[in-house]
Amino acid sequence: MPTYAYRAVDPGKSCDRCRQGFETIQRITEPALIKCPHCKNPISRLLFAPAVVIKGSPMSETDRKIKEYEKEGKWSHAAELADKEAEKTKREDLKVRALEDYKKAGYDFDKYET
Numbered sequence: 001m002p003t004y005a006y007r008a009v010d011p012g013k014s015c016d017r018c019r020q021g022f023e024t025i026q027r028i029t030e031p032a033l034i035k036c037p038h039c040k041n042p043i044s045r046l047l048f049a050p051a052v053v054i055k056g057s058p059m060s061e062t063d064r065k066i067k068e069y070e071k072e073g074k075w076s077h078a079a080e081l082a083d084k085e086a087e088k089t090k091r092e093d094l095k096v097r098a099l100e101d102y103k104k105a106g107y108d109f110d111k112y113e114t
Contacts, residue, residue: 001025005046006033015039021046066097075105 007021008014018036026033032045059067062085069078079101086094 009042
């Protein structure tokens with residue numbers, strides 16, 4: 001069950017507990033408290049910014065551009081950019097992506113193998 005924080009609407013007319021603020025555990029389906037359980041004066045629920053968790057590493061500008069080219073169907077542009085970036089950064093995932101995009105662009109690598 002979530003924990004909610006409450007504080008007095010008018011600190012001058014409230015008890016120490018709601019003036020300083022307090023937390024209470026409630027079900028999500030329960031309505032918000034509107035009066036302090038001790039002094040019965042009006043209280044309001046405090047809102048907090050949600051925690052944001054970013055998984056993985058952030059997308060680089062080059063990754064964004066490659067994705068944009070792929071979305072537009074510009075496979076050779078995407079492949080060339082991925083190939084150059086893979087050469088610079090030694091990223092194996094970009095090498096694979098470049099090969100896939102070259103194939104989508106119509107390049108046939110099988111005929112070049114000996």
